[in-house]
Amino acid sequence: MDEGKELQTVSVAVTVEDVGKVTSTLPPLGPIDKAAERRLKWKIDLLILPMLCGTFFYSSMGKSDLAFAAIAGMLEELKMTPSQYSAAANYFLVGFIIFQLPGTLLLRIVGPARLIGIACAAWGFFTCLQVVIHSYAALAGLRTLIGVSEGLGNGVVFYLSFWYTYDELATRSGIFWGSTALASSFNGLVSYGIQKNLNGKNGWLAWRWIFLIEGIMPITFGIFLYFALPATPETARLGFSQADRELATKRSRRSHNPEQPRIRPKAVLKCFLSPVFWLFTVQFCGYHFCSASMTNFTPIIIKDLGYTSVKAQLMSSLVFACAFVSVIIFCRVADVTNKRGITLAASLVPSVIGYAMLLASENANVRFTGACLFAVGNYPGTVLILSWLTMSTAGYTTRCCHVVLSEMA
Numbered sequence: 001m002d003e004g005k006e007l008q009t010v011s012v013a014v015t016v017e018d019v020g021k022v023t024s025t026l027p028p029l030g031p032i033d034k035a036a037e038r039r040l041k042w043k044i045d046l047l048i049l050p051m052l053c054g055t056f057f058y059s060s061m062g063k064s065d066l067a068f069a070a071i072a073g074m075l076e077e078l079k080m081t082p083s084q085y086s087a088a089a090n091y092f093l094v095g096f097i098i099f100q101l102p103g104t105l106l107l108r109i110v111g112p113a114r115l116i117g118i119a120c121a122a123w124g125f126f127t128c129l130q131v132v133i134h135s136y137a138a139l140a141g142l143r144t145l146i147g148v149s150e151g152l153g154n155g156v157v158f159y160l161s162f163w164y165t166y167d168e169l170a171t172r173s174g175i176f177w178g179s180t181a182l183a184s185s186f187n188g189l190v191s192y193g194i195q196k197n198l199n200g201k202n203g204w205l206a207w208r209w210i211f212l213i214e215g216i217m218p219i220t221f222g223i224f225l226y227f228a229l230p231a232t233p234e235t236a237r238l239g240f241s242q243a244d245r246e247l248a249t250k251r252s253r254r255s256h257n258p259e260q261p262r263i264r265p266k267a268v269l270k271c272f273l274s275p276v277f278w279l280f281t282v283q284f285c286g287y288h289f290c291s292a293s294m295t296n297f298t299p300i301i302i303k304d305l306g307y308t309s310v311k312a313q314l315m316s317s318l319v320f321a322c323a324f325v326s327v328i329i330f331c332r333v334a335d336v337t338n339k340r341g342i343t344l345a346a347s348l349v350p351s352v353i354g355y356a357m358l359l360a361s362e363n364a365n366v367r368f369t370g371a372c373l374f375a376v377g378n379y380p381g382t383v384l385i386l387s388w389l390t391m392s393t394a395g396y397t398t399r400c401c402h403v404v405l406s407e408m409a
Helices: 034-079 083-105 112-132 136-152 156-160 166-197 206-228 242-253 265-271 273-305 309-337 338-358 363-393 396-408
Strands: none
Touching: 034 083, 034 112, 034 136, 034 156, 034 166, 034 242, 034 273, 034 309, 034 396, 083 136, 112 136, 112 156, 112 206, 112 309, 156 166, 166 206, 166 265, 166 309, 166 363, 273 309, 273 363, 309 363, 338 363
C-alpha cells in the first residue's frame, strides 16, 4: 500500500475471511455530520482511550519494576548473579509470547472487559506475591505467570483499531504506547520515593515494597475495567447515545472491522506467507529488542554511570519521560503527513546519535544524554510500525495475527 495516499480511499471491496469464504463488500461510511463525528471522537478520547492507556501503563510497570527492584536490594538479598537476573527477565517473555496470540484472538469472543480486566488483576496479584519470595526459583516462576497474564491481556493494541479510523490511529496509538514510557518514568519516581522512605520498614528492603505497591494498583484497575470497558462500538453504553453508537459502528466498518468475527485457522497460516508480515516483523524485531533492553536495564546502566541507587531511580525517570514526549510528536507527524515510512526513518536519527555517545564517551553526563537521545529515537518506532501494520491489513483474524505475531517475533 502506498503510504503517501490517503488510506481511506482504498477500495472497500475486500475479502473478509472472518465472516466466511464469500467476498463481502463493506459499506462506505456515507455522508456524516462532521460536528457529530468530532464530538464522538472526543468521547472516545476521553472515555475509551484512557482505559486502554491505563491498562498498558500498568502492563509496562509490570515489565519494568524488576529493573527498579534489582537496584533496590533484590539482587543482593536473593543472591542473584547477573545471568540469573537476565534469565528472570526472559522468563516473563516466555509466558508473554506463548499466550499473546490466543489472548488476542479470543478478545471479542470472551469479551474485552472480561479478558483484559481479569488479566490486569491477575498480573497485579502475581506482582504482589513477589513480596514473599526468598529464592531465584520463586522469582522465575512468578515472572513467568506475570508474563502469561500480560500476554492474555495484550489485545489492547488490537482493540484500539475497533474505535479509530486509519488517519486517527497513529496519534492515538502514540498516546496509548507512550504510556509505556510514562509508566517507566513513573516507576522510577515511585521507586525513588519508596527507597528513600520505606527501605527497612516492616523488616523489608525497598524492593519488596516496590512489588507490593505496584501490584495493588493493577488489581484495582482490573476490577474497574471488568465493569466499565465496552466490548465493541455497537455495545458502548456509558456516555454514548444511540446516535454515537451508530456512528462509531460505521467508522469501525470503514476500517474493515467485521460485525461478527470468527477465528479461521487458515488465515493464521496465510499470515506466514505474507511478505507484508515479514517486512514489518523484521523492522519490529530491531526496535523491540532495543526498547525491551531499555526497560530491563536502564536503571542498572544509570547506576553504573556512578550514581547512587536512589539517584539512579530518579534519573531513569527522566530518560523515559523523554521517550514519552518523542512518541507523541513522531506519531502525530505520521498522521498529519501520512508519510509513515519517512517518519519511521527520521525517528532513527536520535537513536544513532545516542548510541554513538554511549559507546564513544566515558563522561557520565555525556552518556546520560546519549541514553535520553536513544530513548527519543527508539520508542516511537515500535508504535509507528504496529499502527502502520494495522492499517495495511483487513479482517479480524488476519489483522490480529499480523499484529500479534510481529510483536511475538
